[in-house]
Amino acid sequence: MDYETIDYAVAGGVARITLNRPERLNSFNTRMHEELRDALAAVRADDSVRVLLITGAGRGFCAGQDLSDRAVAPGSEAPDLGASIERNYNPLIRGLRDLELPVVCAVNGVAAGAGANLALACDLVLAARSASFIQAFCRIGLIPDSGGTWFLPRRVGAARAAGLALLGDKLSAEQAESWGLIWRCVDDAALESETEALCGHLAQQPTRGLALVKRALQASWSNDLDAQLDLERDLQREAGGTADYREGVAAFLEKRPPRFAGR
Template identity: 50%
Template sequence: MRSNFQHLLLRQEEGVVVITMNRPEVLNAFNDAMLQELTEAVEEAAKSDDVRCLVLTGAGRAFGSGQDLSAFASAQHNAEAQPVSEHLKKYHRLLSLIREMPKPVIAAIRGVAAGISCNVALSCDLRIAADNARFIEAFARIGLVPDGGGGYFLPRLIGLGKALEMAMLTDEVSGPEAERIGLVNKCVPLAEFETETMALAKRLAQGPTRTYGLIKQLMYQSLDCDLPSALELEGRLQDAAKATADHREGVNAFLQKRRPHYSGK
């Protein structure tokens, strides 16, 4: 994968690619350049057979502090500035790539995850947080509604009442509280954060990758369809899973009473 990014750091290890947003001087706030680079990196990871799990994290003390408001404010004063909805389409492409990627994506969050950065984390399949993590849906503080999929992801993860509470009151949610309410899958001590993140990522990278992609498709599409449609989808995806080499390996390993060795195919 390409590695010469201005605002990203990339590391690849045992089928895992770690993408680190690298603007620590502004707590990894998004500007257009970093958003474009991140979109390119995620798209490349999705296509690479060498990548079987992706980890998205932030450099330094934070996952991300949201949109870089200095750049945002400058654009607002430009008489020919495009509508915010046009700008958001760039984020929407990134969110769609993460959701549609046929392999697992983990958000690894330490420190603050605010605004659009928080919602990018919520778009990932799994989230692991350090115990110093702070999640903030900060949009209402500046008179805006949650964007970057916040209105979609939040109520589906934590329920409508909690989602409205986070969006309206804009109070911080700590890492331990995020685990309790289902906003993250796991909260770990900061000292163990990187070790625990890589252990989870490598476990997924050693699994049946194509099956994981089909599981993502089943779960995400089932959220928005009725039961008959979900059952029809289930059948089609099970047919596809049964045709994989990893299914055959899993069955053989079970019958031979040994650990399976998945190829991701």
């Protein structure tokens, strides 16, 4: 596919998706959803990819849904937003959460609506100090979608989640870090270098083991302790059979840096 709304590249074990509609603050339209589906399929099919990075072009990360893509003429029937979510947003969020490798997000500007929740669906979020997060749905009579009602209370607690969702206030990157919504806030000038360093580090790590960590953490929200202990046992058994585990032990005993292959 020739991409019009995103850029996709792979180098050094890192796949990079850049949302690329800067004139619209990288807001979602139908074409972008199609291209993101294709890019995620390419990530899953490429054994060389050890990390996925998502970021935005220009001065914004993603302003959410492009409302001009849903313009309704006077007297026309309202669009079925549930169908749009089922066709586009839910598969995108599920696809990111199910990827068996780390997903890093570099938020370079405003992340609003579904754009904010796209970032929260990633495993590690770095944000420029000038960036902000806005649950803008309430401003047009909608509810947070793209996982927003799931991510928010788990990251920041019920009271703060309600405030963000009901008021639609802008949350600075610094406050987002302080509240535990994201991993780190960094100076704008350092965002690219910090992101490259993080992705470079993850690309050298035992990818299969990290995928199992992701699976365990995600399951913990619905498991009781006994179920989680059983899952840890099962996943540890799987991890113990990997080539990376053998390499990690050998490197420790030989007092040398490990050379993980991601398998």
